[in-house]
Amino acid sequence: MMINLCGCNSSAKEAADETVAHAIVPVKTGIVVNGPVGESIELNANSTFIKRNIVRSTAIGYVKKINAQLGDQVNAGEKLFILETKEATILGNNLFKNEPDLHFSGLIPIKASQPGFITGIYHQVGDYIQEGDSLCSIVDQHSLVFILNVPYEFNGFIKMGETCQISLPDGRNFKGTIYSKIAVMDAVSQTQRYLVKALLPEHLPENLIARVKLFKSKPHTALLVPHTAVLSNEEQTEFWVMKVVNDTLAIKVPIHKGIETSDQVELINSQLQAGQKVLVGGNYGLSDTTTVKIEK
Numbered sequence: 001m002m003i004n005l006c007g008c009n010s011s012a013k014e015a016a017d018e019t020v021a022h023a024i025v026p027v028k029t030g031i032v033v034n035g036p037v038g039e040s041i042e043l044n045a046n047s048t049f050i051k052r053n054i055v056r057s058t059a060i061g062y063v064k065k066i067n068a069q070l071g072d073q074v075n076a077g078e079k080l081f082i083l084e085t086k087e088a089t090i091l092g093n094n095l096f097k098n099e100p101d102l103h104f105s106g107l108i109p110i111k112a113s114q115p116g117f118i119t120g121i122y123h124q125v126g127d128y129i130q131e132g133d134s135l136c137s138i139v140d141q142h143s144l145v146f147i148l149n150v151p152y153e154f155n156g157f158i159k160m161g162e163t164c165q166i167s168l169p170d171g172r173n174f175k176g177t178i179y180s181k182i183a184v185m186d187a188v189s190q191t192q193r194y195l196v197k198a199l200l201p202e203h204l205p206e207n208l209i210a211r212v213k214l215f216k217s218k219p220h221t222a223l224l225v226p227h228t229a230v231l232s233n234e235e236q237t238e239f240w241v242m243k244v245v246n247d248t249l250a251i252k253v254p255i256h257k258g259i260e261t262s263d264q265v266e267l268i269n270s271q272l273q274a275g276q277k278v279l280v281g282g283n284y285g286l287s288d289t290t291t292v293k294i295e296k
């Protein structure tokens with residue numbers, strides 16, 4: 001009886017081992033593709049207007065009338081303020097009636113020197129002002145640029161006239177061109193400022209924070225696999241993917257990695273080909289030549 005029991009236990013163990021060896025692992029697959037890839041960095045940039053004009057008082061007196069409001073679009077030569085001289089305010093309108101040759105009423109119009117929109121009005125009707133006081137500020141909508149703060153170690157990747165991608169907080173993307181740099185370093189952050197001209201179909205506000213993508217290497221076409229398909233040893237000195245054969249068998253294929261992005265990895269001198277399937281889920285810890293079942 002003891003001999004029979006031992007024989008039964010041994011047979012059960014062998015059957016269990018055989019079941020484990022032939023277990024089918026559920027997996028998910030991705031596709032090897034040929035696509036563009038390039039090593040890039042993303043940095044913050046702030047929008048600002050570089051053409052800004054301050055409208056100033058040309059005489060001492062009082063603000064008699066304001067013909068503009070904050071945000072108004074104005075043209076060059078448009079009357080924005082009417083000033084009344086201090087003498088005319090004190091003595092009244094009869095001051096120059098007896099001197100018709102002077103043609104002076106005591107009222108002085110202040111005009112816009114450039115087109116744009118008003119971003120600030122600094123006085124109200126009745127305010128007393130000195131000659132040269134700021135009355136309002138006008139910015140040119142077409143002078144909007146993004147100021148890009150670049151760490152000094154990345155300066156080698158910045159070239160004048162280079163095209164870059166500008167990403168706005170609402171998800172929209174625009175092309176831009178790096179056209180100038182400011183020859184001053186920020187003492188604290190050790191960054192240098194570059195000016196990026198955006199090719200925008202619409203006007204954007206000032207002080208908008210955007211992301212600018214710069215390419216450290218020119219985009220090129222390469223063999224790519226999903227990032228989740230790449231496996232490695234503990235020291236991360238060896239890398240491989242599990243290629244699917246006949247939709248049932250996973251084979252270990254060593255690879256050499258190139259440029260990595262958030263979702264793809266470039267393959268260098270790989271045995272893989274575009275269109276082949278690789279495991280992207282359920283692939284961790286699988287041995288070579290494992291039987292698999294692809295989940296939809």
